[in-house]
Amino acid sequence: MDCDTSDYKALYNNGTGLSERKIAKHLGVSRNTVNKYLNMPETAIATGMTDTARNKKLDEYRAYIIQLLQAYPGLSVVKVLRKLKAKVTNLAVSDRSVRRYIQTLRQTISFKQARYYEPVLDMIPGEQCQVDGGELRGVMVSGVETTVYLTIFVLSYSRHDACIGIFAAD
Structure with a gap:
């Protein structure tokens, strides 16, 4: 269920409304989440719900990964990871994280090489x-x-x- 930022505090109503358990059940979230939001000011709740993007460890190497994938569109994730580990000595990410990161990159950025086609102009009927x-x-x-x-x-x-x-x- 989608919930507004004020739903948590409105349902709780300074202790006179629903209990934390009932709010959690009503909104379909964890009791710990309800407790966390009740202890936060409403402005912090609003920014927390709107700002869901976070930095990933591989964002630091995004330009290098994009350069590799543009130069070699058919490059497998294993080879990208091997090249990345050769460049970065202490890379603390799992193989699965690299797979997911490259999958999202491939969905957002086109890495296919342009296909150049030129018709053959020297064709004469009956010659080739x-x-x-x-x-x-x-x-x-x-x-x-x-x-x-x-x-x-x-x-x-x-x-x-x-x-x-x-x-x-x-």
Whole structure:
């Protein structure tokens, strides 16, 4: 349940209202939390509820981690941690903390390298084609398991394609 900053003190009403246990049950928080907020001034409660962001140990190395991830977008967390430990001698964070930190970084910042595509301008109709080979194993032909060897041609200009298959008995 969402609660306003004044809910704690209003429900308690200087001891004439609900007990700390009932306030905790009503607001869905711990009794210790209710006790802590009742002993605080309302201004401190308001700033405590609005200012939930805190500094993390890895914030100090944020620029270095971002630089690594931008230079190598496919870099795993293990390798980032290894490079970070090589740079910082006494790094007191767990592997899981680094994983969570990098996961939030990847969600907020795009680390994908820009893909540069330029069309090939030297294509003349009928001049170029791409040839690929492949095979399909275990194809049933007339009840016999065979391997089919394929050759695929794709014309570069028109993107028309053709496929030739050769059957071979296993």
